[in-house]
Amino acid sequence: MSSPAMAARLLRRFSSAASSPPCSQPWLFIGLGNPGEKYKHTRHNVGFDMIDAFARSQGIPMTTVHCKALFGEGMVEGVPVLLAKPQTYMNLSGESTGPLAAYYKLPLNRVLVMYDDTDLPCGVLRLQPKGGHARHNGLKNVIYHFRGNREFSRLRIGIGRPPGQMDPKAFLLQPFNKTARERIDSAVEESVDILRTVLLQGLTEAARLYNTEQKYKHLRVEKAPCDF
Numbered sequence: 001m002s003s004p005a006m007a008a009r010l011l012r013r014f015s016s017a018a019s020s021p022p023c024s025q026p027w028l029f030i031g032l033g034n035p036g037e038k039y040k041h042t043r044h045n046v047g048f049d050m051i052d053a054f055a056r057s058q059g060i061p062m063t064t065v066h067c068k069a070l071f072g073e074g075m076v077e078g079v080p081v082l083l084a085k086p087q088t089y090m091n092l093s094g095e096s097t098g099p100l101a102a103y104y105k106l107p108l109n110r111v112l113v114m115y116d117d118t119d120l121p122c123g124v125l126r127l128q129p130k131g132g133h134a135r136h137n138g139l140k141n142v143i144y145h146f147r148g149n150r151e152f153s154r155l156r157i158g159i160g161r162p163p164g165q166m167d168p169k170a171f172l173l174q175p176f177n178k179t180a181r182e183r184i185d186s187a188v189e190e191s192v193d194i195l196r197t198v199l200l201q202g203l204t205e206a207a208r209l210y211n212t213e214q215k216y217k218h219l220r221v222e223k224a225p226c227d228f
Contacts, residue, residue, distance in 0.1 A: 025110050026080040027199055029054065030069075030097050032115040032138045034173075035087040043159045044172040046184060047114040048085050050157065050191045055083055057192045067103060068096040079199045090138040094145025101146070108152040112198065114191070115139055116172070120158025123183030125191060125214045127198075127207045128154050153203050155194065157187055 031051030039045050055062050060074035060083060069084040082104065086096035101111050109129075115138060120126060130151050133140040143150055160180070162171035176184055190210075197206040 024079070026082055026104060026106065028082045028084065028101060028104065028106055028111045029195060030084045030086065030093075030100070030111065030113045030142075032090060032093050032113065032142075033085060034090050035085075039173065041181075042173050042175055044090060044116055046116045046157045046159065046188070049184070049188050050114045050155070050195075051083055051085050053188045054192050054195050067099040069100065071100075076196060076199050081199060092141055093138040094141035094143070097142050098145030108146060108149055109203075111152040112155060112195075112203075113139065113142060113152060114155045114157070116159045117156040118159055118161050118168070118171075120156055120160075122158055122160040122180050123187040124158040124217055125187055125194065125210065126154075126156045126158075127194060127203070127211055128156070129203055129207070130154075153198075155191060157184070157191065159184070 029051065031047035031049070033039065033045035033048035034042075041049065052062070054060075055072055058074055058076055058081075060072040060081075062070050062072040062083060062085065064071045065087070067084070068088050069086045071085075072083040074081055074083075082100070084096065084100055086093045088095045097111075097113070101108065115136060117126070117134070117136070119134060131154060132150060133143055139154075142152075146152065159172075159176075162168050175181070194206055194210050197209060201209075
């Protein structure tokens, strides 16, 4: 668990940046998922997968517990970044994300949340500056703890729809098949480049560069859902 000394150190380090021009303000990247081996690499945990991939690529350890999240902090070419994986379970994600944003006094336009989306084809990514929750309970709870404010960015990763009459909850908590896992792994690696672009060039430019390409990505491969 994080100590008061660690928390004070982090706050000192980033509080000055929070009052600086936007280019030097920290970004807070949050991946949504469920803690524990039982849920590792399931469909509902792709937000965790994206945070882990980005942390590995930038050499940022995710070994601290802070505001009910596994937490890491680092710099990417001079831009401070905070990484978090809430450990509150998906449907209570806001209990971590709300306090994190408040603790570092970040405007919500410096917060980016990553999560699974059944409305997108398997492995397709979509970057947005704001939006609703689209029936995603984790995101719904995040919005609730942001006092109803939806002005934070999102990076969605498509997991496809449940096949047939399959229970959507069961679908979310099961692993991908081999083909779908390969698509998801490829998309997770792509997300690293997207996140770096957000940090270095801004959200608008990152969305311009990647969203059109992602929109048609699923048409270039054989159609197959993320099912069994």
